[in-house]
Amino acid sequence: MRNRQATQLLFELSKPGRRAAVIPPSDVLTDEPLESLLPSEALATEELALPEVAEGDVVRHYTNLSTLNMSVDTHFYPLGSCTMKYNPKRNERLAGLGGVVDLHPYQPESTLQGMLRLLYELQGILAEISGLPAVSLQPAAGAHGELTALMAAAAYFAERGEKRTKVLTPDSAHGTNPASATMAGFQAITIRSAADGSVDLDDLASKLDDQVAVVMITNPNTLGLFDKGISEIAKRVHAVGGFVYLDGANMNAILGVTRPGDLGADMMHFNPHKTFSGPHGGGGPGAGPICVNEALGPYLPSPMVVREGDAYRLDYDRPRSIGRVRSFFGNVGVLVRAYCYILSHGPAGLRKVSEQAVLNANYLLARVKHILPVPHGDKCMHEFVASAERLKATRGITAMDIAKRLLDYGFHAPTVYFPLTVPEALMVEPTETESKETLDAFCEALFRITEEDADLVHSAPTTTAVRRPDELTAARKPIVKWNHSGG
Amino acid sequence: MDPQQMLFAETHEWVAIEEQGDSKVATIGVSQFAVEQLDGVVYVELPRVGEQVAAGASFGEVESVKAVSNLYCPVDGEVVEVNESLKDSPALMSDDPYGQGWVAKVKLSSDAALGKLLDKAAYDKQCGESQ
Incomplete structure (x- = not known):
């Protein structure tokens, strides 16, 4: 049985009477009933539905949740157009x-x-x-x-x-x-x-x-x-x-x-x-x-x-x-x-930032184009757009499948399906701070995915706490509010 | 409706023309090819009944899991009816693009734009080239 403190909501972890703080009794001495102190429309008619959890539950919930995240501090994050560059400490x-x-x-x-x-x-x-x-x-x-x-x-x-x-x-x-x-x-x-x-x-x-x-x-x-x-x-x-x-x-x-x-x-x-x-x-x-x-x-x-x-x-x-x-x-x-x-x-350093970002993107482009076609040329600036259109036609593996499977390999996915002018687009932006080793490892993962069993790729991600959500139903019938009845 | 009898715009809308008395009414929808490319329609923004529309102008939107795309009106005229059932069931467009997934009916003010539309064979050829 897997510990679900990170993936359950605090509401689901709630147990009546459990709490993180003991509030002392009120020391305001008055016999006046509440109704005479506050107008009736300001008074709640029922208990607020708040989760009842101990401090330890809250700390573990958020700490564990934070470890499930993919971030620039933990993973290569080549999300095109977003420039997910390292945030210097x-x-x-x-x-x-x-x-x-x-x-x-x-x-x-x-x-x-x-x-x-x-x-x-x-x-x-x-x-x-x-x-x-x-x-x-x-x-x-x-x-x-x-x-x-x-x-x-x-x-x-x-x-x-x-x-x-x-x-x-x-x-x-x-x-x-x-x-x-x-x-x-x-x-x-x-x-x-x-x-x-x-x-x-x-x-x-x-x-x-x-x-x-x-x-x-x-x-x-x-x-x-x-x-x-x-x-x-x-x-x-x-x-x-x-x-x-x-x-x-x-x-x-x-x-x-x-x-x-x-x-x-x-x-x-x-x-x-x-x-x-x-x-x-x-x-x-x-x-x-x-x-x-x-x-x-x-x-x-x-x-x-x-x-x-x-x-x-x-x-x-x-x-x-x-x-x-x-x-x-x-x-x-x-x-x-x-x-x-x-x-x-400084001015020279900023220029170097851009030069390095463009160099990294071109290195990645030169390797990726042998795995997935890059329809718009052999050179790029800071990012490029590859296409999984051929892979979709020959093996039924789409840009979305590749994006999902990359998570299993420990890489954040590139931007997919943008720009709209490229079918099955994967938009890759490595940024300036990534090393050759990281870029090579990403290419290796991408190459392996294109060779993998299509059923396996369709079922990805298999290693994440939440697998592949049904995005179509989520968009057609979104549930944007949690409620007690489990709806 | 039979797609073989329809006309198609380069922007992937289909048109079926029907004579009604002295005037012509175009039923407009989105082609099977485009619906497959969109991969799951989740929302359709319909034009308004009574709206004057011009060929080539945007008169609605289709939202899919992947993207939001404009719907371009393939003809000139006035919107006389829209497919209200797409509001609650956008999946109709994915499931039956040439039938229950139709978008709007437009009463033509002129035939001029029809000449620019493609027949099914020419449209299929265009889609094949973009594959």
Whole structure:
């Protein structure tokens, strides 16, 4: 019998009367009945359904649960487009210093000077890396950065009385691009990719007119290819008076090598939790700082950090700003980690990060293409997309099967079924810190899986606490709430 | 309905034309090939009845375990009926794409877009090439 303290819910471990703390009797002496102290609508009509567990149960539950996780600290994690790079422990130590974690945004500015200086300097650093002069650190995630920048562009055109209604995105774009465009009030229109995976310039030309506000480009794109047409695209978009947005999700490929501003982009976002090693997801909230050109700068969210002599303050006097997009000053914790990471590496070090990330991806590509075809060429930037289409046709093994089976070999799966332009896609991004030995071991696992008995691969994963969930039923009839009756 | 009698868009929608009095009504759905590629439809966003639609424009979405895909209207006209049963049973699209899995009926405002559609043989050829 297997110990299930990790995989059972605390509610399932609950036993009536069991508890972790003994609360002393109330020492507030009153004979007043509860009903006379609180209005009746504030009183519960039944006991709250809370789990009753001992402290030891809770500790074991969470500690065991944490060991079932696959993370950058425990496994190779080649999740394409997500840049699951190592999170240096130095960042955590520095972000945990009292002068950082014990601050409160309601403190007087005079007592926040260190933090304000850090944020001010980060604004300048991101402007330098992006080649775009105006920076807002406020957005709380990459997609939030997209939305904020598009809202700034909308405000820019509204002030000029220009009625621009359309935003163009390539068919290989992250799904957030058309979603952000729609949320910002634009009509999202798809541009086709050419056979080589770049933006189809003829299709772009046929959709480009004076109604287009913004064209959103990811470069390198989601196939891991640098779109050489970027300057031509920018020239054509600018010719009709539109802006070019650069989705910065793939900045890990070009740090210190080229700058979006120099390529003709007018606005972009960074993902500090990707490019600048802040932790993803459970490690704390992300951030999506944006950088824009001079013309769009006045429309960025308020406040911004400004410097006056030796003092720093938050500037709210921004009359053309779109206003706040986040409480306080955004998710500062991950910004501190990005600042530490950038200063730890310096300009030459950041360039080395990208060069190494591209080298690792190309090494992996050169080996993987003999196992699974890579439809878009022999070279890549920081990631590449392989296809299991042939394997599916010949042996019935899909990209999803490979992803699941990799877990048994002790590797996190790559991104699958994205981008949509490649059938049975496996999108692999190794990042810069992985050794040759790790990359070789991953290739070996991939090769073995393609040779394995198809039934075995279909039943994977076999070594994990939870096997293969029925994703189809989960999506069609989701149960998003646990209840006592076991439903 | 017999797929051999249908017309197909390059974007994988099928069209079955029916004469109703003086006008033509197109029943529109998603091809067997596309449904197999989607691998399990979990949600269908239907167009609205009364909506004016143009050929080539997005008029709905199909969500599968893998991805969300646009539904492109293959004809010009007005939506006169939608398949409400897809709301509760999206699996109908996977199980019976040429029958109970139909998406919408559109009363044609012109025949112009029909000329760009493929017959079954030409569509099958396109799908074979993309395999």
